[in-house]
Amino acid sequence: MPSAETALAPEIAARLKRDDHGLVTAVIQQYDTGEVLMVGWMDDEALHRTLTTGRSTFWSRSRRSYWVKGETSGNRQWVKEVRLDCDGDTLLVQVDQEGAACHTGDRTCFDAGLLPAAVGAPENEEAGR
Template sequence: MSRFTPLDPRNLFKALESANPSDTLPSTKTLLDAVRFNEAGLLPAIAQQFDSGEVLMMAWMNREALEETLATQRVCYYSRSRQKLWRKGETSGQQQQLKTATLDCDGDTLLLQVDQTGPACHTGRRSCFYVSLSNEHATITSEPLIDPATLYGKK
């Protein structure tokens, strides 16, 4: 057992605060047991383009989606509206290949470094973050790369 494996998994991320890159950490299974999924069993996951740093989207993962993503290196989310796993690009072809997955210090948010094929957003835009807000006005910061009707085969 690692010095970072407390008897109570809820304390694991607190114990990791003193960890260094050279330390031996608990297994991924042990870490996933300590992840703080919300009351619906979900974890927010932020997808970022690995080479540019561009934030592409935020979606939700349950443990099954996270385990599948780690095993296949193809990003899989959990669709709250459809109540099922959502393999990014299964309809649009705009897939995300996982480069790295990193948990935050509290174990309640995931950062995915990905290689995104085409647009990440269902609107056909590269990023889902295209509505810019100021104190008095909002602006659209990008145009769709692909018409959503074309992207999802709707004519």
């Protein structure tokens, strides 16, 4: 379990809605293109580290430890901006990504292919009325 003791500013901590494990989803996005790179998990300490170091820091649910993106791979993320969504349960972390964001070596974790889905369009909805 992540440490309950943290230096996260109280006004930020009060806005977060964490899951049962004390975690918040963090969507990582390339700051200049809007490309969604990956999704990770942050607790208060990981968010504090991200906000104060300028490097994306996450809580690994499988290893049960903190990790800084690129610490071992060299594919670092340089934080440009962090936003909290309206519900307080998701973070948007805009970064400048160095190299691949995905552990598979792909640019993003969403390069694995599209799922078959119906494509909607506003004009189709109007025609059906």
